[in-house]
Amino acid sequence: MRARALWVVLLCAAAAHAARILAVLPTNTKSHHAMYGRIIEALAKRDHHLTIITHFPMRNPPANVEEISLAGTIPEIVNNLTSQQNSFKPAFVRNLETIMKECVHSCDVVSRTPAVKALINSTRTFDLVIVEVFGTECFLPLGERFQAPVVGLLSSVPLPWVNDQLGNPDGTTYIPSYMVGYGQRMNLWERFTNTFAVILAKFLYKYKSQVPSQVIADRLFGTDTKLDLLAQNYSLVLSNSHFSINEVRPLVPAMVEVGGLHLDNTQKLPAKLKRLLDQSNDGFIYWSFGSMSRIETMPSHKLSQIFSAISGLPQTVLIKMNPANLPGNLTVPENVYTMDWIPQYKTLCHPNIKLFISHGGLLGTQEAVACGVPMLTIPLYADQALNGRAMSDRGVARTLSFDESGADAWREALRDLLNDARYKENALKLRDKFLDRPMPPLETGVYWIEYILRHKGASHLRSPALDLSTTQYLLLDVALLSIAITAMTIYILHKLFRYLCTRCVRWWPKEKVVFEKRFFRRNISLFHCFLWIYKIKTN
Template sequence: MSMGTMSLHRVCGVFVFLSLCLISIPPRCHGGNILVFPLDGSHWVNMKILLEELHARGHNLTVIREDNSWYIPEKSPLYTSITFDSKESFEDMLGAFLQEHMKMQREGASPLTFFKVTTHFMYLLSHAHSLWADATIKMLEDQNMMNSLKNSNYDLVLTDPAVAHGLVLAKYLKLPIVLNVRWITSGEGHFVLAPSPLSYIPVPGSGLTDKMNFIQRVKNMLFHSIILFQQKFVLEPCYETLCNKYIEGGCDIISLLQEADIWLFRSDFVFDFPRPTMPNIVYIGGFQCKPAQPLPADLEDFVQSAGEHGVIIMTLGTLVNALPKEVANEIASVFARLPQKVIWRHKGERPSTLGNNTLIVDWMPQKDLLGHPQTRVFVAHGGTNGVQEAIYHGVPVLGIPLFFDQYDNLLRLQDRGAAKILQLGDVNGKTFEQGIKELLHQDSYRQNIQRMSRLHRDQPMAPMDQAVFWVEYVIRHKGAPHLRTEAYKMPWYSYYCLDVLLLLLTAVTVLLMSTVAVFQFLCCRRKRKAKSKQN
């Protein structure tokens, strides 16, 4: 073969390779115009990560925020903001609730404690949603703001389904909706989207897994009833005036949730239990996770000083600055007796039993510490971010769940042998020390969570790329109604085919009765003939 022919073959090979690469790249979306209506607090932390990626890819973002927002700044290089007035700081309201909630948990598990916690939580929900509904009404009555929103030609609304204000606004503006996170006004999004048999799908808050005996299935049904009651009688009334006055034909929150074009669920089936799903649910669990970056020099020196014993890190998330004083002192005394070094995010009163091996910090680079080879155990409250980062980096978890979905998150790790749960009411020096030592010295915990880490990372497409692709998909196609099922429009008796069953039972009954009638007629006729012959 001549040199010219060989060169031609190389050129052709390179051309074919480049062509295949170009074909494999999904179509890009020209910069979209996205209206973002987030929820403050830890939900915003995740929303911001997604906004950073959307901004980097050329999309124009407008964020609606409260005037007393505690995490969402008015000015940002990522977005322009629209600020609305709110009557009350949700941060103050939530802070008071959390302190009272922890106090009740320390009373110990009992039916009375459960009743107090449940009623307290329902009051918080009702009050918070009423405030958000009132704030949304004020926005809709501001004609200048509404005209500005209508004239801005947004491509979609990206919002948080845990509160309904973004849903109502999107409906009012007649825009496609992308929902971020799986938590809704009451419970978890799967339960309003996909078939959810209560025989093997645990209801949030029930503390159950997908393996339930008879008594546990009864408990699961009762918890589902509480959530239905909460949605129907606690939350829906908060939005009645808003829906009836501003949405043509009225609306209800569940229907608005079901009309969403795409749901970005911060979960996956390495973490969650297998269950039926829907084509417009996109699983982006761990989308915020990235390889660890180098630690600041002083923190790296502290970590390395632990030697072969390694490091334990502890944080209770963004909402809780400190545990009750007596609990913090018990935990500090256990840390002081361990050979490991400890990094503890703690903003409360400094524990009197603190040892020299424990470093108290106001903030820690959690992702980078979890990815550090010296980290042995993660003591955490069980928030979604921390749990998914622990899975990504393969660090076993000692969980102290405090509220909301935290126990359910930790339960999924514990069921797979990757975590151990300590209820706040049971935390003392003895139980905490036993839990820490169990995770440090039983290799199965680390092996199990590292297996989860390998499964989580083994994906054809990074979760963040999936999230951005589907947001851009909605922009390109002006929605995704073809991914929504028609089942939501069916009455319950049609959904379960009770009308069909009734028809079939009626037909069978008529057939049986007709057959019996024919036999009776024939028997009577034969008897009459027999009597005639005898006469």
């Protein structure tokens, strides 16, 4: 889930073997921190010197890591599942507006931090700027300020406005939009809706994000910086996607897929949890709605129906929640085991896990795929419907609506997923496709970051499409020229043929004309059609 954009700004100083890196993480989204934190740790292990501005300071940072804590400056982001949205706006519009508002707010909070202002006004020099690409661009001027190329980290599939910034094709006929839960094979109405959603998303981004972000950038860097122009100068964007589980799409060289970058094989299971999983005879079902959606805040009647459905299962259901926060009228089934914190990736890869019940967040989806576990997804927000549909299309998941699913729907879906062996078989096949790569995603990400450093911005990766106007990019000028040439050619041929026909008929013998008229009196020939069109009158 993405209730608030996680900004990552990495500034890398020029050095023979190592770079100085500044990481600015001004929002407190734990899932995003898990992903970008892996990049930071990997760069630190490669002897780069890092200064990190973050809500999640390390407990024991290494000697080459310096931290500036933002803890407490922004309240903890928690999505209460009991909240209701009363609006005529479509859900994807509300989601986009909320995300952009929160991203701009995060940017504003960090921009007012004295340490950040001091950095911007300092005399330090840097080689590379890395920013998170998502809901705002207010830190893009750092690249211009330090005369350094910019690399972006994107925690989702490529977004509509990011495609514009890189010159990457939208492909709305077969690539579903971030906020629309369609598959890649859409009917006419879905293609129409998808195209409209992409256009609307770009419009909202311009006026809900770029305009207020420009105000913040002007305050920090002066009025000479234009975010829409700077956004077209990314040297590289690392996208948290992969063609095996997300959409097959064309990518310019400046966009590299690193889906699964956050997967951490060093995770350890707590001894009590490991013993519980090891001793399970019928297996486990794991249920989590991520770090931001608390299951215990679901409406009590909805949660009661779900508890009723899972109480009859032979499997133990491991749920990430705090039962102390449940309403007093709810009774937790005997086969339910709850924990406040669970090492998700290690848990999903345990051989006794039979099913993952998820909200469809991208990071959790990637972990389940990497472990070969079937899924039941209940999309709540943002791209979760898109991820759930992608998994359903690949035969590894079932999807239920949060509003419409009741006890009977849950029972039927759980029975199908647990008893039909095809879901597990498809999950194992998808795991092999997802993990089969030349390099692990974390190594790929670090390689391309250092590639930009080695090649001083690697301007050769930039798409020439960024230098074209909209008219040129959409070939509207070519279409207009083609129409003009075609019209002129038809006009010239029309005049020429009329002239030649008129001149030639004058020399025909009168008897032949009479013969032709008698012969074709009851037959319409192509010749007569031409005579009628050009109204040729013989002598």
